Amino acid sequence: MVHTERDDGVAIITLHRPERRNAWTVEMQAGYYDALASASADPDVRVVVVTGAGGSFCPGADTQALDTYSQTGTTNPLAARIEQPEWFPSTVPKPMIAAVEGPCAGIGLVQALMCDIRVVAPDARLSTAFVRRGLPAMHGGEWLLERIAGAATAHELLLTGRTFDGTEALRLGVAHEAVDAPLARALELAHDMAARCSPTSMAHIKQRLWTSRSRTLDETVVEVDAVLDDFLSSDDFREGVASFVERRTPHFRGLSHPL
Template sequence: MTDVLVAPTQAGVARVTLNRPERHNAWTVGMQAAYFTALEELAADPDVRVIVVTGAGDTFCPGADTEALSRYSETGTTNPAMALIEQPEWYPALVPKPMIAAISGMCAGVGLAQALLCDLRIAAPDTRFTTAFAKRALPPMHGMVPLLTRVAGDAAAAELLLTARTFSGDEALRLGVVTSVSENPLAQATELAERIAATCAPTSLMTMKQALLAPWLPRIEEAVTRVDATLDAVLGSAEFREGLDSLLERRPPAFPGLRIDPTH
């Protein structure tokens, strides 16, 4: 089974499905490589005007796969295969065609980042969103701070990051995290994509997307680079181990207090 499925293009619309239903589409390095490769191929296909991204089954993406996180905790570093991925971590934002995320079930951590890298987001009202990182003792990975600030503003982004609480699709709409809600997000996303493909000029869409993202791309790149430089220290920490153990054991985490070196 491939981690990503690409449906045949119809009416100018391509559908990309995150496809690890046995793990609720949890994110892995292999999935990232397959997803970015699929996007690169669709970006080069003149028959594709709009891309819809969804998840197999009833979940978009609950975040990083816990089996992968366990290996990171054991080794104290990320998967070396990540270095083989040619595209940058924010690659979906560079795709010169509109991308619409159809979201249901759980959308957390890196899954939320992937949704935010799309241009439009349609969610089921009962979708469960969370930034998740603080409860796992992780920094705001995948450019989450600028991505969330871009759609929800500074105050809402701060609250969602610092609490790591779960919020619904309906609340996500009120906050600006998604652009609409629907009982059938995939059907609505597909209908919207077909309408855009049929009525909007591809070059105009490309330039509009580039203009919308231009103020944010440097911030996203800087955020990713800064966080990635700290990851080995984080993944080898007792805090991260506790954050992961609490997730696996389905209990509240018991983190130690913060100790600050006064010499730094």
């Protein structure tokens, strides 16, 4: 259900249920989160790209699972066996880039929103979908969408549940780029980051970005200043300066553990 490849510092994680257009199941979530945990722990992985097989990202929860939930009035008890919390992707200390083609709805959209960068096809079809299934904005969707695209967009997309394409996703701030070959572009970005950006710096910045709204400006400055000497005395900083002066690609150390 989930395939992982490693390519020169980049882990490519593919949601792989093409016969169901990569519709989400508990088993897929377990496999995806385990793949992310493996990438997190691998010092050779510097950036993660997430995509879907067969021209589809993820249309949301599998309809067979939804039918079961509607009959039983509860979610799948197997979900309790997944070790990681639902927000686990946001804690991965490596930058994550979503490459989105085809349908991307409900929990599929949430997984894309939990990535740091989203590259979408212009004709991708995105939707929050929850209100059209009689559900609340599950999986942190309301928090993510408001944070990423702003309150006005979050209100409109969550309350209408309408479908919008990749071009509109770019205009609304839901996506960063809309291109005809999103996976190729995501890999281009990922390989550039893997080759030229410090894994330690990326991990530190990502962790703070995901928690920044709990801090005031003065707290942010003070907290970063408190760890600045650690960065200034690091091998990565020396290499970053040397490579800039010498006009060459830097050779940063891998991240062996989360900050």
